[in-house]
Amino acid sequence: MQDGLDFANASGPLGPAPLSHRHLSEIAWPGFAALLVAIAVLGCSKASSAPLGGGDAEGYEKLELRYEGGTGVSFPELAEDLGFLAPLRLNFVGSSISGPHNIQSVVTGDTDFGGAFNGAVIKLFAARAPIKAVIGYYGVDKETWSGFYVLDGSPIKSPRDLIGKKISVNTLGAHSEFILKEYLLRNGLSRDEVNQVTLVVIPPINGELALRQKQVDVATLGGILRDKAMERGGIHPLFTDHDLFGAFTAGSYVLTKEFIRENPRTARKFVEAVAKAIDWAQTTPRAEVIARFEKIVAGRGRNEEASALKYWRSTGVAGKGGLIAESEFQVWIDWLVRDGELKQGQVQLSELYTNEFNPFWKGGP
Template identity: 30%
Template sequence: MGKPHLPLWRWMTVLLVAALLLTGCAGNGSPKETGAAGEAGKGGDGLFKIRVQSQTGFNEFWVAEELGYLKEEGIQLEYVGLLGASQAVAAILSGDNDLFMNHPDTIVRAILSGAKLKITTPGILDSQEFPHMVYFTKEGSGIRSPHDLAGKKVGVSSVKSCPDLVFTEWLRQNHLPKDAVEFVVMPDKQQEQALKQGLIDVATLHPPWIKRAQKNGGVTMLTNSFEVVKSPAGGSSVRGFSEKFIQEHPDIVIKFNRAMAKARKWINQNRKEAEAIVAQRLGIKPEDCSSFYFDENDWVKEEYVQAWLDMMIRNGELEEGKIQAKDLYTNEYNPYYVEAKKQGAL
């Protein structure tokens, strides 16, 4: 028997979310994974299958799989294919995906469009040493500051997401309008070559592609996300589920949080080994693979979510008071938060 038809209002919500959101942070590589996924739930092996979009950049999921952290909790990730942020969220609403991984601004847009989602799990943060994004120019281009960018083309993996929002924030800080530049959408993986060919004037790269561009040479860093936002929040990428999934599988959310906390901390403490794991999955050399700095907080911190709302408000992408940071996340299914609360440590 097939899956029951969604009511018309639900399909309208799915389509509206997909129309408003574009692809999110992704490395745009060629992952060695396939995506024929079934229903969420226990398989014949006794593991609970969580469906998630296939990964194209540096991520903690592959590390958690390799180290057995997910299996210890009775969880197996099932990859549903390459999805942009909008597609991944729409797939959650239609029941074809379970887990999202986005920046808070994407979740804001989805919730305001009617999606019932909750952030449950920390992901990455930003740092000067391991930046979330680096904006590169071609060596010798003469572009040294935002005031050299009038009419220039900026490569971004998406719009209405982290690459253009952070860049727009940098323009605003320097008293320049968003339309001072033209955003050109293309995968991170293609931007280094496009920059050197003169198809774009600025390339916006995430891990793992930052290190490769620096190693190849011929590029100059214009700025990075940490320098713009001046806070670890500049890289805040979070994970979560639909409210329906959380209500139906609260124990799985708790176990997922436990596995991910282990993986995030292990990556920061064993960076070379983590880069080797991801490089193998992407089919690139470990020495060409850069990595994110992962959030070592055991639960979601409101100030990191709030920073993205503030950035959206400052840049005219969100009306002040329209939504609160506390509306976006829950820590009630995080075992570390629950224990700290029980001990009176909060």
């Protein structure tokens, strides 16, 4: 899952946008940051003044954690089913449309935790949102990856062929945009040439159809959507995120700093439980993991399509139990500095993320 979700229920398409998205970095983010900072005070106060589920069970400050979910089974949901989260419990409040939206909901106090691509976490943090990444939850490895697909026979053969073309992505300012832009810059395109590549926001479930109908020239596909598209044939990858970076954890769950300060035992318990669930999925045979996912989906009554679960391949998480490596944030900080969206030294890693709640940190269990 990229940015935490497959966004099958997201609305779109929202129309084309230039890859540079100067309107996002220069207008939307600073303006939205001010709004978030203002709302965060009210939102977090609202959440902390009347914590759902009360507290006190074994000394935990907050027993019920609100979150936005998506298709498939997330690691917090797996942790709850495996019994690692008890006595805490999850409260599903709805589906999210993207990773950036998911973590913005945490800042506004609508949810207690959320996850997104690390580049999006950095941008929200740099916009003065009071968040901290606490555990990695999705990534890329030889089994789990996303590709940028073209039709067989397409004239697009190289990075330069993408100039003037349209590429579908699930959301702006997240995993797919960063990977694509890195691919173009790494292969010698100038900033002006990169700006001539157009991103079109399309729900991933519609990406293959948009490609086959030639509404876009390239479609971003991963997971079950990629595998089913490949089964139907007629497409092939131009490049993949694994081609560029190898195995790496790509996204993290975040909590607000106020949540951590006011609910330290709950925060630690949440991260410990998710870490144990990730480790369980990393070390358990694939068939057993899929069977557990199927059990969870069958029992929660959300009218989901369980057949997609058989396409699950791996966690994609590089660190044991979701441990965050410094390089998994530093690479994107450096990228944003080079791109002019951050100033050197603007983001301090010690304030951005922590492994202190993860039981596998410093050689834990």
